[in-house]
Amino acid sequence: MGCLPAKHDACDTHHSRQLYVENEEKRFQRACPGYNDKSEMKKKRRKKSEQEFDKDDKARRKIMGIKCSDAEIIRNYKKFTIAM
Numbered sequence: 001m002g003c004l005p006a007k008h009d010a011c012d013t014h015h016s017r018q019l020y021v022e023n024e025e026k027r028f029q030r031a032c033p034g035y036n037d038k039s040e041m042k043k044k045r046r047k048k049s050e051q052e053f054d055k056d057d058k059a060r061r062k063i064m065g066i067k068c069s070d071a072e073i074i075r076n077y078k079k080f081t082i083a084m
Contacts, residue, residue: 013057013077015081016053016057016077016080016081017050017053017054017057019081020049020052020053021046021049021050021053024045024049024052025042025045025046025049028045060076061073
């Protein structure tokens with residue numbers, strides 16, 4: 001049972017990352033309507049969005065890591081995901 005919060009946290013992180021990438025793609029589509037995109041460009045944009053999310057996530061974990069419990073981390077991810 002000890003690893004259950006870690007698995008839940010990993011699941012939250014994965015879904016938050018996916019949501020972040022999808023929202024970035026929607027923002028791009030709104031900013032550039034009618035843009036004919038190649039699959040390579042979509043992959044590059046997606047990879048860049050994932051790297052941005054990972055960078056922000058790492059910084060957030062560094063700040064929260066010392067001060068927060070697992071329950072607080074999960075609660076903060078839920079708030080972050082809802083805010084997206």
